[in-house]
Amino acid sequence: MALIFYSPINPADVWEAELKKHLPELDFRRWEAPGDKSEIDMALCWKPPPGGLAKFPNLKVIFSLAAGIDSLTADPALPDVPIVRMVEPSLTAGVAEYVLLHVLRHHKDQPRFAEQQKARIWQEHFAPPAWTRRVGLLGLGAIGAEAARMLVAVGFEVAGWSRTQKHLADVTSYFGPDQLDGFLARSDILVCLLPKTRQTDGILNAALFAKLPQGASLINAGRGDQLIEDDLLAALDSGQLSQATLDVFATEPLPPAHPFWAHPRITVTPHSAGDPFAASAARVVAENIRRFRAGQPLPHLYDRKAGY
Amino acid sequence: MALIFYSPINPADVWEAELKKHLPELDFRRWEAPGDKSEIDMALCWKPPPGGLAKFPNLKVIFSLAAGIDSLTADPALPDVPIVRMVEPSLTAGVAEYVLLHVLRHHKDQPRFAEQQKARIWQEHFAPPAWTRRVGLLGLGAIGAEAARMLVAVGFEVAGWSRTQKHLADVTSYFGPDQLDGFLARSDILVCLLPKTRQTDGILNAALFAKLPQGASLINAGRGDQLIEDDLLAALDSGQLSQATLDVFATEPLPPAHPFWAHPRITVTPHSAGDPFAASAARVVAENIRRFRAGQPLPHLYDRKAGY
Numbered sequence: 001m002a003l004i005f006y007s008p009i010n011p012a013d014v015w016e017a018e019l020k021k022h023l024p025e026l027d028f029r030r031w032e033a034p035g036d037k038s039e040i041d042m043a044l045c046w047k048p049p050p051g052g053l054a055k056f057p058n059l060k061v062i063f064s065l066a067a068g069i070d071s072l073t074a075d076p077a078l079p080d081v082p083i084v085r086m087v088e089p090s091l092t093a094g095v096a097e098y099v100l101l102h103v104l105r106h107h108k109d110q111p112r113f114a115e116q117q118k119a120r121i122w123q124e125h126f127a128p129p130a131w132t133r134r135v136g137l138l139g140l141g142a143i144g145a146e147a148a149r150m151l152v153a154v155g156f157e158v159a160g161w162s163r164t165q166k167h168l169a170d171v172t173s174y175f176g177p178d179q180l181d182g183f184l185a186r187s188d189i190l191v192c193l194l195p196k197t198r199q200t201d202g203i204l205n206a207a208l209f210a211k212l213p214q215g216a217s218l219i220n221a222g223r224g225d226q227l228i229e230d231d232l233l234a235a236l237d238s239g240q241l242s243q244a245t246l247d248v249f250a251t252e253p254l255p256p257a258h259p260f261w262a263h264p265r266i267t268v269t270p271h272s273a274g275d276p277f278a279a280s281a282a283r284v285v286a287e288n289i290r291r292f293r294a295g296q297p298l299p300h301l302y303d304r305k306a307g308y
Numbered sequence: 309m310a311l312i313f314y315s316p317i318n319p320a321d322v323w324e325a326e327l328k329k330h331l332p333e334l335d336f337r338r339w340e341a342p343g344d345k346s347e348i349d350m351a352l353c354w355k356p357p358p359g360g361l362a363k364f365p366n367l368k369v370i371f372s373l374a375a376g377i378d379s380l381t382a383d384p385a386l387p388d389v390p391i392v393r394m395v396e397p398s399l400t401a402g403v404a405e406y407v408l409l410h411v412l413r414h415h416k417d418q419p420r421f422a423e424q425q426k427a428r429i430w431q432e433h434f435a436p437p438a439w440t441r442r443v444g445l446l447g448l449g450a451i452g453a454e455a456a457r458m459l460v461a462v463g464f465e466v467a468g469w470s471r472t473q474k475h476l477a478d479v480t481s482y483f484g485p486d487q488l489d490g491f492l493a494r495s496d497i498l499v500c501l502l503p504k505t506r507q508t509d510g511i512l513n514a515a516l517f518a519k520l521p522q523g524a525s526l527i528n529a530g531r532g533d534q535l536i537e538d539d540l541l542a543a544l545d546s547g548q549l550s551q552a553t554l555d556v557f558a559t560e561p562l563p564p565a566h567p568f569w570a571h572p573r574i575t576v577t578p579h580s581a582g583d584p585f586a587a588s589a590a591r592v593v594a595e596n597i598r599r600f601r602a603g604q605p606l607p608h609l610y611d612r613k614a615g616y
Contacts, residue, residue: 009432089437090436090437093437093438093439093463094434094435094437097412097415097416097435097437097438097462097463098416100408100412100462101409101412101413101415101416101418104405104408104409104412105409105413105418107405107409108405108406108409110409110413110577113575113576113577113578113580114422114575116578117569117575117576117577120564120569120570122560122561122562122578123578124317124578124579124580124583125580126402126580126582126583126585127402127405128398128585129397129398129401129402129405129585129588130401130405131401149461150461150462153457153458153461153462154405154408154458154461155401155405252430253430254430256428261425261428262428267421267422267425268421268425269418269421269425270421270424270430270431270432271432272421272432272433272434274434275432275434277434277436277437280437
């Protein structure tokens, strides 16, 4: 009974040390030295190589290091075991802080100040107060709810759109396909935090952009496949959208020749909005391991029907 | 009994219209066509030409369009009449939003992402959650208190330093000269919102930077004279400071040849953190005009002894 760890970005040393603070007896195995594969019953991972998890014949549960589990479910050889999405405070805070930062950048037009600085141009311009700016969040899960809470605290007029109705303080809840257009029509700054599913693939397209107020802006911290890239470029060209900040891309890393890198009205960040910090997240993973060992129900399970 | 208006950046038309919504009888005069100067008893202005207000022999009160009144008091010919500082919701919100934006930029190291984008480099890096980051606000007046409230809501560990003790929820209050060093020692991101006075001129200097944690960063939305510019450049060179965002400068507009414009670790904004929006601020100015006409005490008066 051992746990196999894999991540291209999270350090195994740190995670092992943090997990053992909570579970001193944990048999923690690294991807490159898994030992007897039949002893592995748990995996803790992000973006494992396709087919990789199938090599553990007794795998019983997968703990995702990310909130989105699409990189796991894209693996046709993925063992048919429960997948626990990562929902823990430091990841939630990190992405919510990212959303707030980039909403404020768009709101205060910091990109225009950056252009002016490059050209040594002193030209005052002032944003209206946040209470005149309408932010719309596509997706109101744990991360969307926390981003909404912060945006409300700053004073923005906040609405969210989700599959089902939500009840969050001072956040207007739009839900279901019928209410999407009304939500879009009132969103000056649109933030995508949706999980990747068949329903959300390609949702950020020309038809959707056309339903936003003219000059609206986009922040995508959902998944790259949700954005039709050519539609974004066309909407920026036409002025329908004023700017975009993107953390996720259909192809990651974003290829060096991609037009997004040098576009004057696109901000690119390398899928770095948030990450579970081991010191915070290990507590949650350890508790989930305890629950798994005790045969208790696991929280935040991947729902095959919903697709996330 | 008339009001004279002057501002290099705020449109007279808009202010006249907004003020008249509250005071339809107001005799609103523009700087370029003041009419009989002896009829002027009130001024509403920002950065009037030195000596300009002395030309109104019956001036009784000055309403500042800015929170800081140093550009008025720098005029040796300024009439000796009460000066009301601008304290109103849209200006307070605007500067507090600016502070929050740039604290988040520093916290998430958005400047490094911007450098990476320029070079088409995909390199993930993650900020720890805000609750591990200590923000220090120099100045806890109306604007500082609002910035502190927002920063606390996001989760930062917030302290402030001011002349007198303050009692703000979840904000550690340091006060007086004796407590400055302790405040600096715990400030990873230092924000200056101080008024310009003899005591604050030059306060952001090498000795102060040395008392911050190594690699701390600076945001100045106070006044340009508070910063010793060469000391900032030296602290950035040595690594004592990691970056700085500056909205105010000893000379404004910042001269085209100034080294700040092209410094890779300095963000320049052109004194645009906040501005009173006429639709919001006219309500407050109109109330102050009513109080003045009724002989009632005026709020937020310039205090010659305190210097602001």
